Amino acid sequence: MKSNTLILRTAALAIMPLQLMFSVFLLLRGHDEPGGGFIGGLVAASAFVLYAFSFGVGSTRKLLRVSPKDLLAVGLLFGLASTIPSLLAGEAMLTALWWQLPLPGEGYLKLSTVLVFDIGVYLAVLGTLMTFVIGLMES
Secondary structure, three states, X not given: OOOOOHHHHHHXXXXXXXXXXHHHHHHHHOOOOOOOHHHHHHXXXXXXXXXXXXXXXXXXXXXXXXXXXXXXXXXXXXXHXXXXXXXXXXXXXXXOOEEEEEOOOOOEEEXXXXXXXXXXXXXXXXXXXXXXXXXXXXX
């Protein structure tokens, strides 16, 4: 199924990059404020669904470059990987650990297992929804 509407195709090309940037924003601010991997993944999936409605499943598969099932699997692996540092540190599973990496100048980059888990949720949600939508559009 592909739309023949010029307005929808033009709008999809303009809106999709904004949706994807907003989804990354939601992902990155999620551990401090409302947002996170789940809502970020939903917004990213809605961007790809809009593209699929506008240009068809084949074009969307080319744009994704990987199978949605692979995104789901990588997301689950990220979620599992986020548990390993706490287990190695002798803490309870899924205990949040933080690292500060020095940046050039006077700043620090704060990384955490929470971010790794959120990235996993983001990819799992994106992969799950795209698997459903592409499957429904192909049938």
